[in-house]
Amino acid sequence: MTLSTAQRQRLQEIARGRSREPLFLLEGPRAVKDAFASGVVAELWLRGEENKLTHPELRDLAYDHDVPVGEGGAKDFERLGKTVTPQGVLALVRDTERPLEEVAALPGMLLWLDGVQDPGNVGAIVRVALAFGATGLLIGEGTAHPLGLKALRASTGLALRVPFARGSAEAIVGALGARPTWVLEAGGDDVFALGDVPDDLVFVVGAEGRGPGPEAGAAASRAIGIPIAPGVDSLNAAVAAGIACAALRHAR
Numbered sequence: 001m002t003l004s005t006a007q008r009q010r011l012q013e014i015a016r017g018r019s020r021e022p023l024f025l026l027e028g029p030r031a032v033k034d035a036f037a038s039g040v041v042a043e044l045w046l047r048g049e050e051n052k053l054t055h056p057e058l059r060d061l062a063y064d065h066d067v068p069v070g071e072g073g074a075k076d077f078e079r080l081g082k083t084v085t086p087q088g089v090l091a092l093v094r095d096t097e098r099p100l101e102e103v104a105a106l107p108g109m110l111l112w113l114d115g116v117q118d119p120g121n122v123g124a125i126v127r128v129a130l131a132f133g134a135t136g137l138l139i140g141e142g143t144a145h146p147l148g149l150k151a152l153r154a155s156t157g158l159a160l161r162v163p164f165a166r167g168s169a170e171a172i173v174g175a176l177g178a179r180p181t182w183v184l185e186a187g188g189d190d191v192f193a194l195g196d197v198p199d200d201l202v203f204v205v206g207a208e209g210r211g212p213g214p215e216a217g218a219a220a221s222r223a224i225g226i227p228i229a230p231g232v233d234s235l236n237a238a239v240a241a242g243i244a245c246a247a248l249r250h251a252r
Contacts, residue, residue, distance in 0.1 A: 132245040173215060181204060
C-alpha cells in the first residue's frame, strides 16, 4: 500500500501551512488519541505493515467517530518525514478557532501572545499556560498559528483543547474592554512579589527581546518582569512565560 502522488502532496501542503483546506496536521498516537476525545479529528492516516493491522485502538476510535482511515507504506512516511516526525500516526484535525468576542469574555486568566513568531515558542507557551490555569488564548498579529505543525508538536496537541481567537492588537483591545491587562516586560514589577492578582486577568507575552507591541503596552495597566542575573539580556519567551504564569497562579 502506498500513497498516491496527490495524497502525499496534499498532506505535505497541509503540514507546511500552504493548503486552503481548514485542516491542520497532528502527529503521534498519544496526541491523536487526545484529539479524538476532543472530537476534532477529520481524517486518520496510519503507516501500514504487511499482514499486520497497526494501531487497532486508533482504528476503533476512528470507527466510533465515523472518521475515514488512510494508509501508507513506510517509504511514504519517510518522505513525509522531511516535514513531520515519521511516527507512523498522523491525523488531520479541524480548525478550532473561535470568535474574538467569545474568547475575550471567558472568565479566568487569558493569555495574549503578541508578535511571538517562533512556532515552537508558541506551542511551548500554550503548554505551560494551560498547566498553570489559563482559560483562553488571544493570538495577535505576527504570532505563529497555534495549530501549525511545529506549534502543535511543541504543545503536544494541547492547543486543540484551549479556546483561542486571532485578531489585530486594536481588535483585541476593543474586545477586552476594561478587563485588567498586564504585560511581561523587562524592568517591570517583580513577578515574585505581585500582591493581589485580578481573577479575570489578561496576561500579555511578546516576542523575545522586543517584548509586546505598542498597542498591547498601552492597553496594560501594569508591567511585570522576572529578575535575572546581570549580563543576561533576556530569557527565552517560553521560559519567561512559564515562570510568570507559575508566579501568577501562586499569587492567585
